[in-house]
Structure formats: C-alpha cells, structure tokens
Amino acid sequence: MSANKKARTQPPYELLYWPGIPGRGEFIRLAFEAAGVSYKDVCNESEDGMKIIGTLTDQSSTGSDGNPPVFAPPALRVPGEGKNGAALVLYQTPSILSYLGDKLGLSGADEAEKSWILSHTLTALDLNNEAHDTHHPVSVGLYYEDQKEESLKKATDFRENRIPKFLKYFERVLKGNEAQGQGKFLVGDSLSYADPTVWHVLSGLEFAFPKEMEARKKDYPLLFGTFYDSVKETKGIKEYLASERRKEFSMGIFRHYPELDRQ
Amino acid sequence: MSANKKARTQPPYELLYWPGIPGRGEFIRLAFEAAGVSYKDVCNESEDGMKIIGTLTDQSSTGSDGNPPVFAPPALRVPGEGKNGAALVLYQTPSILSYLGDKLGLSGADEAEKSWILSHTLTALDLNNEAHDTHHPVSVGLYYEDQKEESLKKATDFRENRIPKFLKYFERVLKGNEAQGQGKFLVGDSLSYADPTVWHVLSGLEFAFPKEMEARKKDYPLLFGTFYDSVKETKGIKEYLASERRKEFSMGIFRHYPELDRQ
Numbered sequence: 001m002s003a004n005k006k007a008r009t010q011p012p013y014e015l016l017y018w019p020g021i022p023g024r025g026e027f028i029r030l031a032f033e034a035a036g037v038s039y040k041d042v043c044n045e046s047e048d049g050m051k052i053i054g055t056l057t058d059q060s061s062t063g064s065d066g067n068p069p070v071f072a073p074p075a076l077r078v079p080g081e082g083k084n085g086a087a088l089v090l091y092q093t094p095s096i097l098s099y100l101g102d103k104l105g106l107s108g109a110d111e112a113e114k115s116w117i118l119s120h121t122l123t124a125l126d127l128n129n130e131a132h133d134t135h136h137p138v139s140v141g142l143y144y145e146d147q148k149e150e151s152l153k154k155a156t157d158f159r160e161n162r163i164p165k166f167l168k169y170f171e172r173v174l175k176g177n178e179a180q181g182q183g184k185f186l187v188g189d190s191l192s193y194a195d196p197t198v199w200h201v202l203s204g205l206e207f208a209f210p211k212e213m214e215a216r217k218k219d220y221p222l223l224f225g226t227f228y229d230s231v232k233e234t235k236g237i238k239e240y241l242a243s244e245r246r247k248e249f250s251m252g253i254f255r256h257y258p259e260l261d262r263q
Numbered sequence: 264m265s266a267n268k269k270a271r272t273q274p275p276y277e278l279l280y281w282p283g284i285p286g287r288g289e290f291i292r293l294a295f296e297a298a299g300v301s302y303k304d305v306c307n308e309s310e311d312g313m314k315i316i317g318t319l320t321d322q323s324s325t326g327s328d329g330n331p332p333v334f335a336p337p338a339l340r341v342p343g344e345g346k347n348g349a350a351l352v353l354y355q356t357p358s359i360l361s362y363l364g365d366k367l368g369l370s371g372a373d374e375a376e377k378s379w380i381l382s383h384t385l386t387a388l389d390l391n392n393e394a395h396d397t398h399h400p401v402s403v404g405l406y407y408e409d410q411k412e413e414s415l416k417k418a419t420d421f422r423e424n425r426i427p428k429f430l431k432y433f434e435r436v437l438k439g440n441e442a443q444g445q446g447k448f449l450v451g452d453s454l455s456y457a458d459p460t461v462w463h464v465l466s467g468l469e470f471a472f473p474k475e476m477e478a479r480k481k482d483y484p485l486l487f488g489t490f491y492d493s494v495k496e497t498k499g500i501k502e503y504l505a506s507e508r509r510k511e512f513s514m515g516i517f518r519h520y521p522e523l524d525r526q
Contacts, residue, residue: 062439139420176325
C-alpha cells in the first residue's frame with residue numbers, strides 16, 4: 001500500500017498529551033511521523049491543552065461512550081472506532097503503540113516480529129521510567145530539590161549499572177538482527193515503532209546525561225554508529241525533528257541536572 | 264470452542280522464570296491456569312532452574328534461532344512457532360500476555376476490548392513495579408538494608424499517594440463496566456488476562472502492606488467486595504491457588520517489612 005493510499009484510509013487520530021514537552025506522547029508522535037499518517041496533537045494545537053488533560057484524567061470519571069477511564073496521559077482518541085460507532089479512547093503508551101503498529105504498518109512482517117517489537121518497546125520504556133526516577137526517586141509529588149540527596153544516589157546507580165545494561169542489550173539486539181536489519185532496524189528488515197522508541201530514549205539520555213553518554217557511546221558501535229543516525233534520518237522523522245512540532249527536552253522525563261551526570 | 268478442544272490444539276508452552284517465587288512469572292501462570300491450558304513451568308520443574316535462567320539471560324547472547332536475546336525473565340518459549348519452524352522466544356510480561364491473550368481466549372470480544380485489556384494490565388504492572396521500588400528505591404543491586412532510610416520515605420509516599428490512586432482507578436474501571444462485568448470483570452462480560460493480573464497485584468499488596476490495605480479496602484467496594492473474591496474463585500484459578508504450584512510471597516517483588524507498612 002502506498003503512503004498516500006495509507007494516509008487516505010486512516011481515521012482522524014487524536015493524541016491527548018500534556019502540551020509543550022516531548023514526554024511519553026513523543027513515542028506516539030514519532031510513530032505517526034515515521035508512517036506519514038496525519039494526526040491531531042490536540043493539546044499542542046489548542047489554547048486549552050491543560051484543561052483538556054484535566055478533563056481526561058478527572059479522578060471521578062468512570063469513562064464514557066463505552067470506554068474505560070484514562071489512568072494517565074497519553075491517550076489516543078479515534079472517532080468512529082469505539083463501541084456502537086462512538087470514539088475509541090485508549091491509554092498506556094505501549095498499548096497505543098501496539099494498536100497503531102498494525103494500522104501504520106510499523107509492527108513487523110509476522111506475529112513473532114510483532115511480539116518482539118512490543119517487547120523491545122516495553123524495555124525502552126522501562127529505561128525511560130528509570131531515567132525519570134533518577135530525579136524523582138522518592139515521590140512524583142515532591143520537587144526534585146526535596147529529594148536531591150536520594151537522586152544523587154539513584155542517578156549514580158543508573159549511570160553506572162542501568163545505562164550500560166540497557167545499551168548493551170539493544171546493541172545485542174541489533175547484532176543478532178544484523179543480517180536483516182543492517183544495524184538500522186531492531187527487528188526484521190524495515191522500520192517498526194520500536195526503532196523511534198529506542199531512539200527517542202537514547203536522545204533523552206544524551207540530553208540528561210551528556211558526559212556519561214559521551215564516555216559510553218563508543219562501546220556500542222551499532223547503536224551509536226549506525227542505528228542512531230539512521231533513525232534520525234528516516235523519511236518523516238527527519239522532517240519532524242526539523243519542525244516546530246518537535247518539542248525540546250526541558251523539565252519532563254529527561255532533565256539535565258549537571259550534578260546527576262558523570263563528574 | 265470448548266476448553267477441551269482449546270487444550271488439544273495448543274502448542275507445548277514453556278514458561279522460563281526464576282524458580283520458587285511468584286514474581287512476574289505469576290501473571291503468565293495465572294493466564295494459563297484460568298484458560299485451563301497446560302504449560303511447562305520449566306525452572307520450577309527442574310533441578311537446574313537457576314542455571315536455565317543464567318543461560319537465558321547471558322549478557323553476551325545476541326539471541327538464537329532468529330529470536331532476539333532476552334533482557335530479563337519471564338520468557339515464553341513456544342516450540343515450532345518461531346522463524347523457519349524453530350522455537351519462538353518472547354520476553355516482557357505484557358508482550359507475553361498480549362501474545363497469549365489471543366490464543367487462550369482471554370483478550371476480549373473485539374479490538375477495543377483487546378487494547379483496554381492490555382492497558383489495564385500495563386497499569387497493574389506499573390503498580391507492581393512501584394511496590395517493588397518501595398524496598399529498592401535506590402538500586403536493585405543493593406540489599407534492602409543498604410537503602411532502608413530511602414525505603415521508609417518511598418514506602419510512605421507509596422502507601423499514602425500511589426496505592427489509593429491505583430485502587431481508585433481500578434474501582435472506577437469496574438464501575439464503568441458494571442452493566443456488563445457486574446464488578447467481576449474489568450473489561451466486557453468475561454474474564455480476560457487483565458483480571459488475574461490486577462488480582463495478583465492486590466494479593467501482593469495485602470501481603471506486603473496488610474495494615475495499609477485493611478484500612479483502605481472499604482473505600483473500594485467493587486474491587487474488594489466483588490472483584491477480588493470472584494477472580495479467586497474462578498474455575499482454574501481456584502484449583503491453582505490451592506495447589507503447590509502457587510508459590511508463596513517471600514523475598515521477591517512483594518515483601519513484608521513491617522516498618523514499611525502503616526504504623
């Protein structure tokens with residue numbers, strides 16, 4: 001199916017996520033951009049972004065139109081695809097990506113590849129969560145400054161033990177798939193939603209821990225010598241990254257506190 | 264399809280997970296038990312359980328037979344279902360459950376339900392991870408005793424803010440689905456793999472934080488008045504829980520340290 005034809009047959013997808021930051025919404029944006037399928041980034045395109053998220057995550061909601069309530073953003077709204085012709089509302093990043101993977105042609109060539117793509121995505125999102133926890137190891141409800149002492153300990157462990165464990169894992173995945181993926185794809189011989197997901201986490205780590213990453217990159221030649229730039233140059237993703245739609249890292253999941261980086 | 268017929272047409276599933284504890288393998292065991300489909304709990308049925316896990320998670324492996332390497336247990340091995348007739352190897356709990364959901368008839372009546380089942384499962388597994396982090400807030404590589412001070416802070420936040428947020432969410436899900444699920448099912452009108460997953464996390468919380476849970480249960484009448492016992496009494500699950508196959512909570516994800524519970 002050509003990209004044009006695919007675009008024409010897609011419903012009007014709506015991404016619901018906090019405005020102004022990449023956050024967990026970014027994994028979904030990257031999937032749409034890589035597939036060349038249009039979507040509405042609702043809260044970034046509206047003045048009422050924060051209000052929309054407030055309604056979406058209303059703690060007294062039991063859901064609507066046959067949809068369950070949303071635990072936390074991101075959510076995906078797909079008009080016409082829910083129960084009895086209502087809008088479908090999905091939440092949880094991996095679940096949204098799994099749903100979209102099939103529609104966008106980003107979920108591999110067969111059932112095995114489809115499962116591995118989800119597995120690698122989950123692993124990258126675990127790394128994403130652990131990166132977040134370096135500046136919020138005690139409570140998401142407290143400021144960083146109120147858990148700085150614990151953050152220093154957590155970040156040290158993250159940099160010394162967790163980052164290399166995850167990077168080595170993805171290097172091994174690329175190596176095991178090298179005959180097909182040429183270091184450019186984690187699964188099979190074409191782009192899946194796992195590729196931009198892993199890429200975005202790597203780019204976040206480079207923002208948050210520039211010294212640590214600079215010191216380690218050379219140990220993972222496929223990951224940083226081939227994969228990283230290949231994903232960045234992918235048609236659709238390249239144009240997106242150069243656009244204003246790509247939000248800069250700031251005070252979201254990935255934060256650059258120099259004291260948490262390698263000294 | 265009758266349970267017997269379903270059982271006859273299933274491949275010889277093999278669960279690969281640490282022996283002796285429920286852990287993350289338990290979510291997969293419960294799915295098999297609820298479906299009445301046989302599986303081999305490899306490491307619990309072998310003297311070499313620890314060795315098998317060691318080989319599975321070998322940090323130099325790039326995978327085999329077309330499968331990627333496994334980041335961490337649990338893994339599912341399905342002889343004959345991989346590339347070129349080899350065994351398929353999957354990792355990451357939600358990915359394994361998503362794969363099995365279809366095969367075991369535990370993934371809902373349509374695509375929307377299938378997505379919500381995965382979403383709720385992911386949310387329950389997030390709660391599972393947060394429960395783990397109460398005794399390992401700084402590093403998974405250190406003993407609890409070496410991060411006890413931080414654990415006391417983390418557990419306080421978990422009990423006061425996170426537990427009620429998650430419990431209230433699942434109560435709202437049950438309420439929103441009450442017309443169909445009667446408080447017994449999170450999605451639709453029959454058991455899905457999300458139900459035993461949420462149930463197991465609740466049972467783990469009751470083990471780890473008995474005072475906290477006792478004080479809070481009354482606030483969630485569907486979750487603890489209907490859902491909890493209903494899942495426990497489900498055919499297949501009931502027999503499993505009474506068997507020796509169900510391992511007791513001990514020093515795994517859920518641990519009972521009285522000092523971390525409500526005082």
